[in-house]
Amino acid sequence: MNNRLRLSDFEIEAIKSLAKDIFGEDVKLWIFGSRADVNKKVEI
Numbered sequence: 490m491n492n493r494l495r496l497s498d499f500e501i502e503a504i505k506s507l508a509k510d511i512f513g514e515d516v517k518l519w520i521f522g523s524r525a526d527v528n529k530k531v532e533i
Contacts, residue, residue: 504505
């Protein structure tokens with residue numbers, strides 16, 4: 490994923506894993522703001 494600025498691959502996988510545990514396998518996540526490109530929302 491080349492659009493991210495500050496999240497490591499480990500952090501992305503941790504966020505995805507927790508979201509799936511809480512919301513189910515079909516969850517979709519979008520990162521925006523200080524942890525992603527300020528001009529784009531990034532789906533992870």
